Amino acid sequence: MRPGLLLFLFLATQLGQVSGQTLTGSWYGRADVMMRGVASNYLTEFILKQKGNEVEGLFGYYFKNSYQSFFVRGTYDQKSREVDIRNLPLIFYASSTSGIECPMHFRGTLMVSKVSSTLKGIFYPSSKYRYTCPQLRVNMVMDPNEKNQDSAMRLATAGTKFWQPRPEDYVITTSSGVGSSSEAVPADSNQPGRITKETNDALVSAFAQRTNIYEKELEVIDDSIRVSFYDNGDIDDDTISVFMNEKPVLVKRGLTSRALNIYVGLDSTKVVNELSMFADNLGKFPPNTALMVIYDGLNRYELYLSASMKHNATIRLRKVKGHKL
Numbered sequence: 001m002r003p004g005l006l007l008f009l010f011l012a013t014q015l016g017q018v019s020g021q022t023l024t025g026s027w028y029g030r031a032d033v034m035m036r037g038v039a040s041n042y043l044t045e046f047i048l049k050q051k052g053n054e055v056e057g058l059f060g061y062y063f064k065n066s067y068q069s070f071f072v073r074g075t076y077d078q079k080s081r082e083v084d085i086r087n088l089p090l091i092f093y094a095s096s097t098s099g100i101e102c103p104m105h106f107r108g109t110l111m112v113s114k115v116s117s118t119l120k121g122i123f124y125p126s127s128k129y130r131y132t133c134p135q136l137r138v139n140m141v142m143d144p145n146e147k148n149q150d151s152a153m154r155l156a157t158a159g160t161k162f163w164q165p166r167p168e169d170y171v172i173t174t175s176s177g178v179g180s181s182s183e184a185v186p187a188d189s190n191q192p193g194r195i196t197k198e199t200n201d202a203l204v205s206a207f208a209q210r211t212n213i214y215e216k217e218l219e220v221i222d223d224s225i226r227v228s229f230y231d232n233g234d235i236d237d238d239t240i241s242v243f244m245n246e247k248p249v250l251v252k253r254g255l256t257s258r259a260l261n262i263y264v265g266l267d268s269t270k271v272v273n274e275l276s277m278f279a280d281n282l283g284k285f286p287p288n289t290a291l292m293v294i295y296d297g298l299n300r301y302e303l304y305l306s307a308s309m310k311h312n313a314t315i316r317l318r319k320v321k322g323h324k325l
Helices: 003-019 197-208
Strands: 025-033 041-051 054-063 066-077 082-091 101-112 117-125 136-142 170-175 181-186 211-220 224-230 239-244 247-254 260-265 272-279 288-295 300-307 311-319
Touching: 025 117, 041 136, 054 082, 066 224, 082 117, 101 136, 197 239, 197 247, 197 272, 211 272, 211 300, 224 239, 239 288, 247 260, 272 288, 272 300, 300 311
Parallel strands: 170 260, 181 247, 211 311
Antiparallel strands: 025 041, 025 136, 041 054, 054 066, 066 082, 082 101, 101 117, 117 136, 170 181, 224 260, 224 288, 239 247, 239 272, 272 311, 288 300
16 A cells, blocks of 8 residues: 555544544543632533534532532534533632632633543633633543543542532431321521421322323432432523422422532332422423433433423432442
8 A cells, every 4th residue: 555545544544533522421620720829729520412513511510628510501613623611600719618609601622632532721700700700721531431420520529528418409308117208408407498288288289180201210329319400491490399209308499500409318118219300380481391410429310301280200219229339
């Protein structure tokens, strides 16, 4: 074979490999504050799905032992391999974990090599905050082994801190046995959230009048899971209630791009636990839809749910026997 033809085939192969790379995958890395004398940094993660010039997925970050996550959308230029994702609130580097947030955007470039795929870029503030919120430089790496688990970002931080609820999260406590019940207790004891008997009875009656649509059955390895709900479409004032084994555990909570987190303890007396999304309304654009992400300590599951005034979206949770973290 002629040397010129061999070189052409080699280059074509390499270009084919590069052009075939997409943003789809789990990206993780450290974002550093671009300000002299400041050593604060954030552990960041994108879990992205690319379709043509559009990208969507989840953005999560750790900062000062606090975890936040958001549903995101953005654009991707396949020629320049540049990605642009807007509206990512990050806690101000000099504040406490519950302090002021900086409205930020992300701009990065996909770099592909035989060794790894990287996403280099910056988080930069909206123009209104350019003098108070510094840019963050980030170099993210794709996890080639990411399949059904959180990336190495989770392993880089103490697991016990990952499970620690934020004040606005809800922890569902379940008592087993005859007359068992579940109740969503706010992580912040000063936050209202307990379900009254009148509300409970009304919701149970409304829930029973709708048909359960079973979306999927999942096997989980732990007795407790974290469930996150996001509005996966336009933010249109969708409001949901959450049921565990046909009992309300969270009442009339609005869906946004920010995660609505609940921590669920499974009822050990049941072979299968049922988790349901009940539509309190249909928002501006029916039906009531949400992205639900379930994390059981090792595995991560993403499901798109749709509920209406006639149907509940329900999933089944089956504990894997004999498995412990």
